[in-house]
Structure formats: C-alpha cells, structure tokens
Amino acid sequence: xxxxxxxxxxxxxxxxxxxxxxxxxxxxxxxxxxxxxxxxxxxxxxxxxxxxxxxxxxxxxxxxxxxxxxxxxxxxxxxxxxxxxxxxxxxxxxxxxxxxxxxxxxxxxxxxxxxxxxxxxxxxxxxxxxxxxxxxxxxxxxxxxxxxxxxxxxxxxxxxxxxxxxxxxxxxxxxxxxxxxxxxxxxxxxxxxxxxxxxxxxxxxxxxxxxxxxxxxxxxxxxxxxxxxxxxxxxxxxxxxxxxxxxxxxxxxxxxxxxxxxxxxxxxxxxxx
Amino acid sequence: xxxxxxxxxxxxxxxxxxxxxxxxxxxxxxxxxxxxxxxxxxxxxxxxxxxxxxxxxxxxxxxxxxxxxxxxxxxxxxxxxxxxxxxxxxxxxxxxxxxxxxxxxxxxxxxxxxxxxxxxxxxxxxxxxxxxxxxxxxxxxxxxxxxxxxxxxxxxxxxxxxxxxxxxxxxxxxxxxxxxxxxxxxxxxxxxxxxxxxxxxxxxxxxxxxxxxxxxxxxxxxxxxxxxxxxxxxxxxxxxxxxxxxxxxxxxxxxxxxxxxxxxxxxxxxxxxxxxx
Numbered sequence: 057x058x059x060x061x062x063x064x065x066x067x068x069x070x071x072x073x074x075x076x077x078x079x080x081x082x083x084x085x086x087x088x089x090x091x092x093x094x095x096x097x098x099x100x101x102x103x104x105x106x107x108x109x110x111x112x113x114x115x116x117x118x119x120x121x122x123x124x125x126x127x128x129x130x131x132x133x134x135x136x137x138x139x140x141x142x143x144x145x146x147x148x149x150x151x152x153x154x155x156x157x158x159x160x161x162x163x164x165x166x167x168x169x170x171x172x173x174x175x176x177x178x179x180x181x182x183x184x185x186x187x188x189x190x191x192x193x194x195x196x197x198x199x200x201x202x203x204x205x206x207x208x209x210x211x212x213x214x215x216x217x218x219x220x221x222x223x224x225x226x227x228x229x230x231x232x233x234x235x236x237x238x239x240x241x242x243x244x245x246x247x248x249x250x251x252x253x254x255x256x257x258x259x260x261x262x263x264x265x266x267x268x269x270x271x272x273x274x275x276x277x278x279x280x281x282x283x284x285x286x287x288x289x290x291x292x293x294x295x296x297x298x299x300x301x302x303x304x305x306x307x308x309x310x311x312x313x314x315x316x317x318x319x320x321x322x323x324x325x326x327x328x329x
Numbered sequence: 330x331x332x333x334x335x336x337x338x339x340x341x342x343x344x345x346x347x348x349x350x351x352x353x354x355x356x357x358x359x360x361x362x363x364x365x366x367x368x369x370x371x372x373x374x375x376x377x378x379x380x381x382x383x384x385x386x387x388x389x390x391x392x393x394x395x396x397x398x399x400x401x402x403x404x405x406x407x408x409x410x411x412x413x414x415x416x417x418x419x420x421x422x423x424x425x426x427x428x429x430x431x432x433x434x435x436x437x438x439x440x441x442x443x444x445x446x447x448x449x450x451x452x453x454x455x456x457x458x459x460x461x462x463x464x465x466x467x468x469x470x471x472x473x474x475x476x477x478x479x480x481x482x483x484x485x486x487x488x489x490x491x492x493x494x495x496x497x498x499x500x501x502x503x504x505x506x507x508x509x510x511x512x513x514x515x516x517x518x519x520x521x522x523x524x525x526x527x528x529x530x531x532x533x534x535x536x537x538x539x540x541x542x543x544x545x546x547x548x549x550x551x552x553x554x555x556x557x558x559x560x561x562x563x564x565x566x567x568x569x570x571x572x573x574x575x576x577x578x579x580x581x582x583x584x585x586x587x588x589x590x591x592x593x594x595x596x597x598x599x600x601x602x603x604x605x606x
Contacts, residue, residue, distance in 0.1 A: 224411065227408060227409045229434050238433070242419065320421070323468045
C-alpha cells in the first residue's frame with residue numbers, strides 16, 4: 057500500500073502546482089497571453105492596434121533573425137552598462153566616504169537631497185545642451201540616474217553599522233583602515249548590493265528613454281520608430297523583448313546576490329525580528 | 330605591582346538639556362591574576378566604567394593606569410567582552426574566521442610573527458569546545474555557544490586583562506551556570522586577570538576573589554569584599570556554603586538600603602538612567 061499523500065487525485069495535484077509552486081505565476085502570464093491572442097483573433101479589441109500575440113512573436117523572430125534587433129540591443133546594452141559601471145565606480149566610494157565621515161556628510165547631505173529627487177527627465181535637456189545628442193549624453197544620463205540610489209543606499213549602509221561591532225574592533229586594536237576594511241565595508245555590503253540592484257533596473261529604463269528622445273539607434277529608438285512607421289507588431293516585439301531583458305538582468309543580479317551574500321540571507325531569514 | 334589602577338575617575342554626561350553625573354570618584358586596584366566582580370543595580374554605570382577602562386570612552390576626571398601606562402585608547406593586552414554577543418560577532422564570518430579576527434589585526438601580528446594564526450584560533454576554539462562548529466556562521470549557533478565563540482576570540486589574543494560586561498546576562502539559567510564553571514576553568518588554565526561586571530549578586534560572589542559593590546546615580550563604590558570562598562568552586566557546594574550566603578545577604582542588604590536612601594534624598598523619584606547602564 058502506498059502512503060496517503062495530500063495530492064493523490066488529479067485536482068489536488070493541479071491546485072498544488074497552481075498555488076504552492078512557482079509555476080503558478082508562469083501560468084498567469086500564459087493565461088493572459090492566451091486571452092490576448094483570442095481577443096485579437098475574435099476582434100474583441102482592435103487587431104491593428106493590438107495585434108495577435110502570434111503576429112508579435114513572428115515579428116520578433118523576423119527582426120531578430122534579420123539582425124535589426126540585435127544591432128540595436130548591442131548599442132543599448134553598451135550605453136546601459138557604461139553608464140551603470142560609471143555610477144557604481146563613483147557611487148560606492150563616494151557613499152562610503154560620506155557615510156564614514158560626519159563632516160563630509162553634513163557638507164553634502166543637502167546637495168544630495170536636492171539632486172536625488174530631481175526627475176531625470178528634467179535633467180535631460182540640460183545634458184543635451186551641454187553634451188549633444190550622442191552617446192556621451194545617453195551614458196551621462198544613465199550614470200546620473202543610477203548614481204543616486206547607489207549613493208543613498210551605501211550611506212545608509214555605513215550609518216547602519218552596529219556600534220557594538222565597531223567597539224569590538226576597536227578593543228581588539230583595529231586601526232581606522234582596518235575598521236573600515238574589515239567591519240564597515242563588510243557590514244554595509246548588503247546595502248551596497250541593494251543599491252546596485254535598484255540602479256540596474258533604473259539604468260535600463262533611462263537608457264530607453266534617452267534613446268527615444270534623441271538619436272537614431274538603440275532599442276528605445278527602435279520601439280518609437282516602429283510606432284511612427286506603423287510597424288505595430290514590431291513595436292510590440294521591441295517592448296516584449298525589453299520585458300524579457302529586464303527580467304533576465306534582475307534575475308542574474310538576484311542569483312549573484314544570494315551567492316555572494318549568503319551570510320546575510322541566512323542571518324535575516326533566521327531572525328525575522 | 331598592580332596590573333591596573335583606577336584612580337578616582339568620574340564621568341559626567343553633558344547634553345543641552347541634561348547634565349548627568351554617571352560615575353563619581355571611583356578608585357580601585359587590581360592585582361595580576363585576580364578575579365574581580367563588580368556588582369551593582371542596573372543603570373549604575375557599570376558599562377560606562379568598563380568602557381573607560383578599555384579606553385573607548387575618556388573619563389571626565391581621574392586616570393586609569395594599566396601596566397604602568399595611562400589608558401587613553403584601547404590598550405594592547407586588554408579585551409572587553411560585550412553582553413550582546415550576537416552583535417559583537419561578525420555575522421559574515423564563519424566561527425573560525427571570527428576567532429581569527431583579533432589575530433589578523435596589525436597589533437597582534439607583531440607578536441604572532443611566524444606563527445600560523447589559524448592554529449592559534451583552533452587551539453582556543455578547542456578550549457571552548459566548539460572546534461567542530463568552526464565552519465558554522467555564528468547565527469547558526471545557540472546563545473551560549475555564541476558567547477563561547479566570543480570568549481574564544483578574546484582568549485586567542487592572549488589578553489592579560491579581560492573585562493566582561495554582564496556576559497551571561499541574556500542566557501537561560503542552566504546555560505549560565507555551565508558558562509560560569511567554564512569561565513572558572515578557563516581562568517585557572519590561562520591565568521588572565523578578569524573584571525566581571527554583573528547585576529546578579531550570586532553570580533558575582535560565586536566567581537570572584539574580590540567583590541566591588543556599586544551604588545547608583547552617581548555610581549560610587551560602597552563596599553569591597555575579600556571573597557575567601559575555597560576554590561575550586563562548585564555550583565552546589567559553594568552556593569550552599571554559609572560564608573557564601575553571608576556575603577550574598579550582606580551585599581543584598583547594602584544595595585537595597587542604598588536604593589531606599591536614594592529614594593528619600595530625591596523624593597522618591599526614579600534615578601536618571603538615560604545615559605547609564
């Protein structure tokens with residue numbers, strides 16, 4: 057006799073997969089796409105403005121194979137990663153310094169609080185004026201937008217370092233450099249990674265916006281251009297591909313984070329205080 | 330010669346709307362290899378006292394002399410063990426690396442030249458009985474085990490003076506009794522000098538050679554006991570020794586009396602405890 061399991065009948069199994077595993081979420085997406093497909097097919101909504109999913113997939117396949125989409129993506133991802141890397145390279149050390157040194161913090165805090173909430177879209181005209189409409193402008197805008205979340209998170213991280221930890225290190229005779237390297241940098245690292253994750257999503261958004269505003273290449277340009285030239289399925293194809301790219305970028309980051317920050321995950325999941 | 334002399338130190342905390350006398354003219358001497366307990370009610374500035382002795386906080390007046398030199402920064406050979414072990418262990422390091430922490434620092438590297446500090450760390454992890462947990466993270470261990478890791482980390486630096494700030498305060502009674510005996514064995518084996526701060530009178534008497542009793546607000550020494558209970562101590566025999574009970578009751582009487590006096594002098598107001606503890 058087999059032991060009794062809660063999922064013996066078929067209904068039980070289905071409800072288990074739907075509500076207890078991660079597959080349920082994928083099914084939601086599939087269900088929505090199916091509804092979309094039939095909605096267009098049966099003219100529930102305008103099939104020209106909202107084409108069938110299969111047509112969008114076909115268009116996505118065509119622009120990918122023809123090399124049009126990959127070419128745009130190469131440029132977009134270059135701009136995005138260049139801007140993002142600049143913001144990390146500048147943002148992390150700046151945040152550490154501002155967080156560590158009270159005087160520097162007091163001097164820069166109002167400036168940060170003014171720049172941070174300024175909508176990046178409002179900054180773009182100034183940058184176009186100063187840097188033109190080429191790569192420099194786009195990379196600068198991306199770096200600018202992703203700089204602030206990194207900076208603020210790193211500062212918070214340094215400020216959040218437990219006093220007992222610092223005092224412990226000092227009792228053991230740690231020099232300021234050792235204190236910084238072995239305690240502050242480590243204890244703040246979860247915040248640093250959080251800032252970097254928030255920023256990478258922002259950098260993709262801002263790259264696309266910058267490409268839509270000026271220039272003649274990149275995925276942002278592609279989507280807008282498809283709309284203007286009435287290549288509607290291609291336009292949707294561009295947006296779909298962005299959804300997938302955005303998802304992948306975030307996913308990769310989360311995987312990296314959980315492998316590097318294993319201690320933090322264990323610590324926080326153990327003590328939900 | 331005395332290892333440590335605390336000479337008439339006082340500590341005031343001054344902030345715009347409050348002026349608190351935390352400690353008033355405390356002075357005592359500590360001989361090498363002595364085990365001293367400092368007992369006082371909570372909020373009587375015991376932690377402040379240890380912070381000053383360890384050089385983390387300067388006294389407002391008076392001075393502290395350790396091995397002939399004045400303490401103004403954390404001196405070598407002194408380790409302070411915090412009550413809050415979970416916050417003083419580095420959560421990103423495994424147990425063995427936590428014990429290594431002190432040894433990696435420049436100061437200790439000077440005397441560990443040519444020695445493998447991993448070996449040193451393992452030796453003391455062995456001494457606290459946690460060698461088989463060396464690859465765990467501290468937060469995977471129980472409270473008592475975490476405090477033992479913190480003790481091993483302190484011992485690995487081979488301090489001459491260990492300050493302990495209510496190290497067993499947040500542990501359950503049984504673990505606490507175990508760790509008390511464990512500490513006594515460690516002390517007999519490695520011969521450090523220990524200043525053990527606690528609000529638990531029995532714990533203080535059970536462990537020490539000498540008991541210093543503090544009263545609060547401002548904190549000052551009200552009495553010193555030479556504690557001549559026989560060693561080795563035993564949780565059952567020592568604690569039922571008539572002499573043990575005598576000392577314990579006497580300290581209890583002093584502390585409760587002082588609390589009452591304080592109430593009378595200050596119209597029954599609660600003592601200010603904002604900056605103390």
